[in-house]
Amino acid sequence: MTIGAFKIRWFYDGRHRPMERRDFAAALAAALAAPAVLGTSPAQAAERPEAGAGAGAGLTEHMRAVLARESDDRDTARALAPHLYDVGFVWHPETAELDRLDFIVAYSFGNRLATSGDPAKTLPEPGPVNEELADTIARLRKQRKVPVYAQWEIARFLQSKYRMDDVTSIEPVIAQDGTITYLSTDGVAQQVLQYRKKAPGGIGTACVVGFRDHHKRCVQTTRDRGMTAYAPRGFAMPYTYDPQSGQAWTRRRDLYLVHDMSAQWQVVRAKLIAQAYSNS
Template sequence: MERRRFAAGIAAAAAAPALLGAAPAPSHGDDRLRKAMRAALGDELDDRATARAVEPHIHDIGFDWHPPTAPLGRIDFLVAYGFGNRPPAGGGDPTKVMYEPGPVNEELADTVARVRAHRDVPVYAQWEIARFLKSKYRMTDVTSVEPVVAPDGTLTYLSTDGVAAQVVEARKKLPEGIGTAGVIGFRDHVKRCVQTTNDRGMKAYAPAGFEMPGTYDPESGQAWTRRRDLYLVHDMTAQWTVLREKLIARASSGNS
């Protein structure tokens, strides 16, 4: 019976529409789901204590896709993370020829422009987005985070963490300090973008009141960004990997 209630809770959570750009208010339904998750996992493991320890991680990674938000007045700069791309229009060796930014990154650039219209702050944008900010909007004060080019011309595209690392190094050099980041990212990616930005030593939030793009590109050059069911597995895997590293580091240092 408890597992049937757990399954019903999962279905209800999956069917509930996401209110993007704002953290969800706690609900009785969410409380019931979490209680059912703990009970079902405790039965399965025959270990209530471990179920209580593990359930928050399962809930956070599998059932909560909302980033923390902050009003624009608290944001000192924007970081825009790319999502997907398109294969090189002219063909050629894809390891040495730049991919095309693609339509999703244009939508992300549009989102950056909407935010910048309300608060004129510096922008650090992954190159796919920066291309549109400069060509479509003629936007100034934009730092493009580019792929790494090896001496033989081979391109290495940066991960989400790689982009965050570049941004924090640039911000450390400023006399006013790092400041607080407003994060722009694809709807199903933005929570992890905020987490990654925070993990790199920057206070980070999604700008409150702005909806993030959420339409997938079936022609993306990255297979995992072509459809939602596949991307969610990809993103959850990335979140689990980071959590695993944090928990192991904590245990290795003697902290519980």
């Protein structure tokens, strides 16, 4: 049975018994109340990005119950269920009004392979998604003129298309032999932090720009690097995938969401290990 964005099926517990109808009804109600990964338009998300953030308690509780049965371990299920919900079902970052934000940090999404040259030593083409991210920054700058720190694929458009000033391009690392090493989302955040430490008045609060399905992780990563960070309230992020992207995982939404959840889990893993064994 399919309702909205959710395909619902009967579940079985560890003893292969069908879920009771009352459990199914509760899970369905929770799922419909929770934020839907595929059910909210970008404009709706921009207007009310935190909508439903507190409505996932029922779904989380249902996941905890199923996991407890499957694992025969209630304590572990209780610990894991909130992470399962956050990584799998929450895709809108926390927002703030633009006038509270002191600088823009923008993370690229995909690119187009260079048409010639050694791919290990030739920068790819920025691609249409990064042009849309640059367009988003231009809209933000019309309302608030603040410094911009943009990954190079976006910065190229800010410079060539908009002739925008006060833009710092976060470039890949190029070795002496010309080999290019591209920065991860965390690598970009680390570079931005170093720039902001030297800024007059201190680090300040970041306005984070990123592709819609990457946006939550962009905000989280910026915060994990020690910066206060929010998405700009009322501004929709680009959401159209480029089937010609040089990065295969950024060509289709179903592939990218798996990629992004995997990246989120790696961060959760590192944090949990550090919390559990802080003295090791």
